[in-house]
Amino acid sequence: MHSKQVKKIVIVGGGTAGWMAAAMLACRYSREDLAIQLVESDAIATVGVGEATVPGIIQLHQHLGIKESEFVSATNATFKLGIEFKNWSQLGATFFHPFAKYGAPIAGQAFFDCWLRLKQAGYTAKLDEFSLSIALAKANKFVQPDDNATNQLAMFGYAYHFDATLYAKFLRAYAEQRGVQRTEGLITQTYLQADGNIECVELASGEKIAGDLFFDCSGFRGLLIEEALQTGYQDWSHWLPCNKAVAVQTINEKPPTPYTRSTALAAGWQWTIPLQNRIGNGYVFCDRYISDDEAIATLTRNVEREMLTEPRVIGFNAGVRNKFWNKNCVAIGLASGFIEPLESTSISLIQTGVEKIMDAMPALEYSENTIASTNSLNQQEYERIRDFIVLHYKASAREDSAFWRDVREMDIPTTLQNKMSAYLKDATFLDYGQESFKDASWQTMYNGFNLYPQIPPSNVADLDVQQLMLVAEKMRAAIQAGVAHAPSHAEFLSTLADGKF
Numbered sequence: 001m002h003s004k005q006v007k008k009i010v011i012v013g014g015g016t017a018g019w020m021a022a023a024m025l026a027c028r029y030s031r032e033d034l035a036i037q038l039v040e041s042d043a044i045a046t047v048g049v050g051e052a053t054v055p056g057i058i059q060l061h062q063h064l065g066i067k068e069s070e071f072v073s074a075t076n077a078t079f080k081l082g083i084e085f086k087n088w089s090q091l092g093a094t095f096f097h098p099f100a101k102y103g104a105p106i107a108g109q110a111f112f113d114c115w116l117r118l119k120q121a122g123y124t125a126k127l128d129e130f131s132l133s134i135a136l137a138k139a140n141k142f143v144q145p146d147d148n149a150t151n152q153l154a155m156f157g158y159a160y161h162f163d164a165t166l167y168a169k170f171l172r173a174y175a176e177q178r179g180v181q182r183t184e185g186l187i188t189q190t191y192l193q194a195d196g197n198i199e200c201v202e203l204a205s206g207e208k209i210a211g212d213l214f215f216d217c218s219g220f221r222g223l224l225i226e227e228a229l230q231t232g233y234q235d236w237s238h239w240l241p242c243n244k245a246v247a248v249q250t251i252n253e254k255p256p257t258p259y260t261r262s263t264a265l266a267a268g269w270q271w272t273i274p275l276q277n278r279i280g281n282g283y284v285f286c287d288r289y290i291s292d293d294e295a296i297a298t299l300t301r302n303v304e305r306e307m308l309t310e311p312r313v314i315g316f317n318a319g320v321r322n323k324f325w326n327k328n329c330v331a332i333g334l335a336s337g338f339i340e341p342l343e344s345t346s347i348s349l350i351q352t353g354v355e356k357i358m359d360a361m362p363a364l365e366y367s368e369n370t371i372a373s374t375n376s377l378n379q380q381e382y383e384r385i386r387d388f389i390v391l392h393y394k395a396s397a398r399e400d401s402a403f404w405r406d407v408r409e410m411d412i413p414t415t416l417q418n419k420m421s422a423y424l425k426d427a428t429f430l431d432y433g434q435e436s437f438k439d440a441s442w443q444t445m446y447n448g449f450n451l452y453p454q455i456p457p458s459n460v461a462d463l464d465v466q467q468l469m470l471v472a473e474k475m476r477a478a479i480q481a482g483v484a485h486a487p488s489h490a491e492f493l494s495t496l497a498d499g500k501f
Contacts, residue, residue, distance in 0.1 A: 002367065003365040003366060003367045003370075004212070004328070004365060004366055004367070005212065005364065005365050006034065006212045006213045006361065006364040006365060006366070007033065007034065007035065007212055007364075008034070008035040008036075008037065008210070008211045008212050008213075009025060009034065009035070009036050009037070009211060009212070009213045009214070009215060010037050010038075010039065010201070010209055010210075010211030010213075010214045010215070011036065011037070011038040011039070011214075011215040011217055012039050012040075012187060012201060012214060012215065012216055012217060012218055012223060012224055013039075013040055013044075013216070013217035013218040013219065013223070013333075013335070014038060014040035014168060014172070014182075014217070015040075015164075015168050015217065015219070015333070016164050016167055016168050016171075016333065016347060016350060017217040017219075017332050017333025017334065017335070017350045018038055018040060018168075018215070018217035018332075018333075019038070019168045019169075019171035019172045019175055020171055020347075020350050020351065020354065021215050021217060021332050021350070021354045022036060022038050022171070022172075022175035022180045023064060023171045023174045023175045023178075023180075024060070024064070024351070024354045024355070024358070025180075025354065025358070026174075026175050026178035026179060026180050027063065027064050027065075027178065028358045029364065030178060032364055034364060035181070036175075036179065036180045036181065037180070037181045037182075037183060037209060037211070038175070038180055038181070038182050038183070039182075039183045039185060039187060039201065039203070039209060040182070040183075040184065041184065041185060041186040041187075042184060043186060044186070051161050051162055051163065051164050051273045051275065051280045052080060052083075052159070052160075052161050052260045052271075052273050052341070052344040053080065053159040053160050053161075053162075053344055053347050053348065054099070054159050054343070054344055054345065054347075054348045054436075055099050055157035055158060055159050056348050056351055056352070057159055057160060057347065057348070057351065058157070058158070058159065060351055064174065066174070068496070069496050069497065071162075071170065072160075072162075072493070072496060072497070073497060074166060074169075074170045075160075075162035075163050075166040075167045075170055076162065076163050076166060076275045076276040076277045076278075077160045077161060077162035077163075077275070077276070078160065078161045078162075078256045078258065078274055078275055078276055078489070078493065079142045079158055079159075079160060079161075079258045079489060079492070079493075080099075080158060080159040080160055080161050080258060080259055080260060080344075081098060081099060081133045081134075081136055081137045081142065081156070081158055081258045081259050082096055082097050082098040082099050082100075082133055082134070082137060082259050082260075083096070083097045083259060083260045083261070083262055083343070083344070084096050084137070084259055084260070084261045084262065085097065085262050085264070085392075085448060086261065086262070086263040086264065087263055087264040087265075087398075088262070088264045088269075088392065088396055088398075088448070088449070089395070089396060089397055089398075089448055089449045089450060090396070090397045090398055091398065091400060095128070095444070095447070095448030096128055096131075096134045096137060096138075096259070096444075096448075097343075097441065097444045097445070097448070098131045098133035098134050098137070098156065098440075098444070099133060099156060099157035099158055099159065100131055100132065100133045100155065100156030100157060100440065101152065101155070101440040102115070102127055102130045102131050102440060102443065103115065103130040103131075103152070103153070103472070103475050104151065104152035104153055104475065105152070106463075106468055106471050106472070107463055107467075107468075109459055109460050109463065111130065112127075112427075112439075112440075112443050113427060113456065113457040113459060113460045114460055114463065114468050114472070115127060115130070115472070116427060116452070116453065116456040116457065116460070117456045117457075117460040117461070117463060117465070117468060118465065118468055118469060118472060119452070120456055121465045123465075123469060123472070125472065125473075125476060127443070127444075127447045129476050129479070130153075130472070130475055130476065130479065131156075131479070132153055132154060132156055132479050132482055132483070133156040133157075133158075135479050135480065135482075135483045136258065136483055136486055137257070137258055137259045139483050139486070140255065140257055140258065140488055140489055141258070141483060141486040141487060141488050141489060141492075142158075142258040142486065142487070142488075142489040142492045143486040143487065143492065144158070145157070145158070151478075153475060153478055153479060153482070154482065158258075159344070161256075161260065161273045161274060161275055161280075162275065163275060163277075164347075183203075183207075183209065185203035185204060185205055185207065186203060186204045187201045187202065187203060187204075187223060188202055188203065188204050189201070189202040190202075190223070190224060190227070190228040191208070192228065192229075195327075196229070196327050197327045197328040198211075198214050198224060198228065198229075198327065198328055198329055201214075201224075211328075212328065213328050213329075213330065213366075214328060214329045214330070215329075215330050215332050216329055216330065216331045216332065216335040216336075217332050217333050217335060218335050219333065219334045219335060220316060220334050220335070220338070221335070222321070222331060222335045223335075224329045224331075224335075225321055225323075225326060225329055225331040225335055225336070226321070226335075228329075229326050229327060229329055231321050231322050231323050231326045231331075232321065232322035232323075233317075233319050233320070233321055233322065233337075234319045234320050234321070234322060234337075235317060235318075235319045236318045236319040236320070236339075236386060237317055237318050237319070238410070238411075239318070239386065239390050239410065239412065239413065240318035240339065240340060240386070240389060240390065240393075241286040241288065241403075241406075241407065242268050242269075242284045242285055242286045242318070242340050243286055243287060243315060243316060243317060243318070244284075244285055244286075244287050244292065244295070244313055244314065244315050244316070245282050245283065245284045245285070245313070245314045245316070245340075246282060246283050246285075246292070246295045246296050246299050246311050246312065246313045246314075247280070247281065247282040247311065247312055247314065248281050248282070248299060248300065248303065248307050248308075248309055248310070248311045248312075249278050249279065249280060249281070249307070249308040249309045250278065250279045250281055250303050250304075250305040250306060250307050250308060251278060251279070251305045251306045251308060252274065252275065252276070252277060252278050252279050252305070253305055255488065255489060255490040256274035256275065256276060256489060256490070256493075257274050257489065258489040260272065260273050260344065262342060263302075264396070264398070264404075265283065265285070265298060265302075266289070266290070266298075266400070266401040266403060266404075267285045267286055267289035267290040267295070267401065267403045268283060268284045268285035268286060268290075268295075268403070269283075269284055269342065270282065270283050270284075270299065270302060271284070271341065276493065278308055279303075279305060281299060281302075281303050282299070283295050283298060283299040283302075284340050284341070284342070286403060289401070289402055289403045292313050295313070296311045296313070299311060316338050316340075317338070318338060318339055318340060318386075319337055319338065320336065320337030320378075320379065320382045321335075321336055321337055323371075323375050324336050324337075324353065324356075324374065324375050324378035324379070325357070325371045325374050325375055325378075326371075330353070330357055331353075332350055332353045332354060333346070333349070333350045333353070334346075336349070336353060336378070337349075337382055339382065339385050339386055339389055340389065342389050342392060343385070343388065343389060343437070345385050345436065348436070349381070349382075349385075352381060352436075353378065356374050356377055356378060357374065360373070360374045377434055380432070380433060380434035381434040381436060383413070383415065384415075384432060384433075384434055384435050384436060384437070385436050385437070386413070387412075387413055387415055387416040387419065388436070388437045388441070388442075388445075390412055390413065390416055391416060391420070391442075391445055391449075392445065393407035393408070393410075394407065394408065394410065394412050394416070395445065395446075395449035395451060396408055396449065397449070397450070415432060418430060419442070420451075423442070423446060423451070423453060424451065424452075424453055424454065425453060425454060425455075426453050426454070426455055426456075426457060426458070427453040427456065427457045428457075429442060
């Protein structure tokens with residue numbers, strides 16, 4: 001099949017999506033004959049509320065050669081060990097989703113299987129007690145994992161909270177230093193070739209910008225992927241009914257916590273994201289159950305600190321484009337789809353979207369087969385994340401509002417139903433491929449929502465309970481000892497700024 005060569009990439013839109021794409025492309029193709037031009041308009045505001053991430057961003061920064069201390073300073077970043085979920089399973093209940101596995105294998109068997117065996121036998125220690133990440137978070141402490149550690153208890157991931165606007169500026173400087181050309185201007189027209197591919201975009205000034213491959217980073221609007229190419233959208237609102245968010249920033253009077261907090265409310269949930277200089281707050285809700293004014297009143301009543309900004313409401317529709325890559329256009333970020341930020345996947349999906357394109361064309365060429373296979377991978381990734389998010393609602397035992405009663409009773413995707421059924425039978429974890437959340441994350445959710453298999457896994461049925469308990473207790477003690485020697489999150493940030501880490 002005929003391959004198309006790429007000599008020039010045009011990125012439409014800036015913000016986190018545009019400048020992350022520009023930085024990644026500039027780094028990956030630094031030795032290739034490739035021109036990269038980003039077009040953005042200062043007159044168009046970015047959404048800019050996505051301030052929490054997942055551990056994949058650590059590997060991205062390492063690959064780009066970004067020094068962590070410089071990034072943290074430039075973006076007012078803090079560290080993130082995971083997410084605390086309050087009032088999700090039921091009112092008054094709390095659990096934590098860490099970026100780590102639980103415990104360490106016992107007698108060659110997975111720790112979670114062993115813990116289920118112990119729980120069945122009456123052991124009362126909670127799963128959370130076997131995670132160093134959770135113990136550090138509860139103590140408001142942070143330390144970087146030892147990459148050379150042989151003890152699995154000391155192995156964990158981390159991510160960041162940061163100012164998305166400052167992060168875009170940081171990546172812009174990185175990209176421009178590596179040859180990316182920025183053009184200021186408002187796009188007024190998109191011209192298509194006879195075969196449906198994009199020929200060029202025209203600015204209000206009359207300038208026309210042509211390219212071989214276009215990255216649509218224009219946000220929900222989808223200037224190229226939807227308005228020009230009419231790609232279509234898969235609506236997932238029947239599974240993810242939240243369709244609005246109200247966001248506000250508040251002052252930060254206390255040392256920032258090394259985790260995000262998600263608090264379930266009557267018609268959705270509230271995020272709390274701590275930065276060095278402020279707190280990001282928001283209420284994700286469904287407007288069938290609460291009005292915009294009521295959501296604003298609820299959020300402003302819940303925030304504990306003085307507001308720095310006026311509340312603003314953002315509308316969205318959960319789902320994904322029918323095609324992530326259509327003709328010579330790739331949709332990145334909000335232009336490609338949106339899954340509510342419950343597990344901080346928005347920025348991650350920007351990263352993995354660009355990575356898919358780079359993996360698909362190592363020699364800067366692509367074909368129809370390339371497009372089809374890449375679209376399939378992207379669809380799978382979005383669906384796997386969708387299922388994980390839907391689980392948060394479906395598994396809740398809350399019945400105190402119409403919203404929670406309805407999501408508990410809703411039909412769910414077959415893939416999620418199969419996963420839940422397999423686990424509830426004998427703790428089997430199905431993997432459909434392109435899974436962003438691995439077994440440990442599903443273990444967290446099932447345990448947090450008090451869902452347990454009918455029988456423990458057969459591989460641990462014959463293990464001696466007393467011996468299992470002795471080993472488990474040693475793990476708990478080791479974790480507590482590790483936490484005792486760790487610096488506070490604030491101390492770690494301070495020493496990082498001083499260049500001691």
